[in-house]
Amino acid sequence: MRHCIYPGTFDPITHGHLDVLGRAAKLFDRVTVAIADNPGKAPLFTVEQRLAMVRPNVTQFGNVTVTSFNGLLVDFAVAQQAQAIIRGLRALSDFEFEFNMALMNRHLKPELETIFVMPNEQFSYTSSTLVKQVAKYGGDIAHFVPANVAAALRAAQHG
Numbered sequence: 001m002r003h004c005i006y007p008g009t010f011d012p013i014t015h016g017h018l019d020v021l022g023r024a025a026k027l028f029d030r031v032t033v034a035i036a037d038n039p040g041k042a043p044l045f046t047v048e049q050r051l052a053m054v055r056p057n058v059t060q061f062g063n064v065t066v067t068s069f070n071g072l073l074v075d076f077a078v079a080q081q082a083q084a085i086i087r088g089l090r091a092l093s094d095f096e097f098e099f100n101m102a103l104m105n106r107h108l109k110p111e112l113e114t115i116f117v118m119p120n121e122q123f124s125y126t127s128s129t130l131v132k133q134v135a136k137y138g139g140d141i142a143h144f145v146p147a148n149v150a151a152a153l154r155a156a157q158h159g
Helices: 015-027 047-057 073-079 092-108 128-136 147-158
Strands: 003-008 030-036 064-069 084-088 113-117
Touching (some): 003 015, 015 030, 030 047, 047 064, 047 147, 073 084, 073 092, 092 113, 128 147
Parallel strands (some): 003 030, 030 064
C-alpha cells in the first residue's frame, strides 16, 4: 500500500491545501495529513484547534487521516511507514525553500521521496499567512478557506 505524508503547519488550512491533498489522495492509497506541532512558528491556533479545523474538511477523501507530530518529519514519516512526502508548490518563490528541505530530508532518509504538487492556479497566491492578515483587518476570506475555518478566524480576531 502506497502511503504519503502531507505535512504542514496548516495554521489555518486553506482551499489550496485541500486542492494539493485531493491530488495526493488520487496518487496514493493512503495519505496522512501531519500537522506540525512547532510552537517556534508562533501559530495562531493550537494543534488541537488545527486538527479540529482540518478533520471535517477531509471527510470526502476515504483514504485520508489527520494527526499531529513534532520532531523531524522524516522520522515521523518512517515511523508511519510512508514512502513519500507531498509538498505543495504555489509559485517559484516556494521552490528554493522546498528544494533545500527536500535535499536535507533525502540526506537524512534516502528511502523517502519528496513529491512536489502544484495546486490549481486559482490558489497560487493563497497562503495561510495572507489569509490571517486579510482576516485580521476584516477582509472577506470565504473564497480562501472552508466555512469552519473562516468562522474560527473571525472568532480569533474578536476573541
